[in-house]
């Protein structure tokens with residue numbers, strides 16, 4: 001494949017307030033440009049000082065997404081991968097912390113030849129360098145860069161400066177998209193106000209930038225009057241204000257944007273041919289999601305979604321998306337409910353309600369809060385043959401539950417919760433223990449893609465259709481090899497393991513014992529894509545569709 005020399009750049013910045021959906025907007029722009037036949041990649045710049053997202057609590061920041069190469073990053077990277085259907089790498093993600101870290105490391109190594117290293121231009125130049133590296137590594141013709149934060153705040157000003165520099169150098173190669181927000185006032189909330197957007201544009205002007213396109217986020221599509229007004233007040237070319245109304249399903253966003261010809265607008269700005277648009281497959285997916293008749297109730301048992309009165313589903317965004325992808329493939333409509341693990345500690349009453357669900361997921365997690373409840377849920381699902389899917393911690397806990405209640409090792413536990421347990425069913429492997437003792441916690445995580453081998457005649461191999469897989473990990477603890485023979489003798493099969501046989505990657509009960517009781521040490525949700533749903537999620541949803549919920553009396 002010939003190497004692309006000069007990429008075109010699309011920058012996406014946010015105005016008015018955070019949370020306006022820049023991530024989905026950036027991913028959708030990527031999808032649209034890809035559908036026009038261009039090779040596209042996407043980058044996220046996060047304005048915080050953390051070097052990556054690995055140390056952040058999901059209730060604060062949402063899910064920590066993990067790439068094949070082990071990069072722990074922002075959940076928007078998941079959106080890019082899902083929309084573009086491509087694996088991204090470390091080069092596609094940066095934070096203020098990581099950028100400064102490289103500049104400082106280079107300075108310490110005399111990389112600047114004795115010169116004074118000034119914030120401007122050094123930091124913006126480092127940003128540009130990284131964008132170019134990502135473009136070249138991905139062999140991208142167009143690179144979309146989402147700048148975190150909101151225009152007008154201190155945090156992202158050096159990134160905006162990088163855009164200014166690039167625009168100055170390549171005026172025909174850079175398009176700047178502002179994702180803005182129009183609050184709705186008046187009875188019925190239909191009067192969309194443009195003033196905050198005008199201020200956001202002035203903020204951009206004050207750093208030497210002007211948007212080429214404005215994506216106007218609002219509860220409803222913009223009328224012509226409002227579009228004309230923004231064009232006029234913000235000096236935009238005719239047709240460059242694009243409606244971005246609220247949608248139920250994020251996969252509709254590229255289709256909505258194309259209704260206002262966003263692709264043409266951006267390509268025109270980049271002096272690129274418009275090309276033929278091919279969103280057929282994507283439209284089919286969206287209509288499958290919209291027209292799915294059969295509703296399935298899927299319960300997700302967790303603890304990272306409670307914050308005051310809010311439900312922070314962002315902590316499990318990839319799990320939700322994976323459920324949606326698999327459901328769409330099976331023409332089902334998932335109704336996801338959030339079940340607080342703590343509630344199940346109390347007793348049988350709450351547990352009985354699990355019979356209302358077609359399937360239960362216990363997703364990843366850390367620490368001891370909510371564990372008792374999760375174990376009760378798993379036991380109930382196993383005994384009452386409710387489809388159960390355990391993801392990472394959800395797999396480890398399924399193994400603990402099985403050891404306690406089937407092997408009768410009453411105090412079986414993970415050493416994450418009880419370091420002194422008599423039966424450390426889930427434990428840290430010896431090589432990791434050394435690192436833990438040195439307080440080198442970062443180094444103790446198994447991160448990123450690892451290969452696994454699947455056993456014959458198992459649910460896992462049936463789902464994947466191959467015996468060699470690669471999946472993404474993010475955990476410290478593993479199934480303790482000392483207990484494997486005992487567990488398998490009692491019916492819990494480890495159907496997937498590392499090529500050297502030491503690490504257990506999938507645990508399952510046979511179909512004769514249970515319609516679907518399976519857990520993965522890895523996070524399958526991280527690799528599910530709308531156009532290629534994850535095989536294990538598909539298998540889980542198949543079982544869920546067959547499961548007859550018990551009406552509550």
Ligand code: GLN
Nearest residue numbers: 364365392393475476477
């Ligand atoms: N806490 C568990 C571990 O560290 C599981 C982590 C997870 O679910 N991602 O191994």
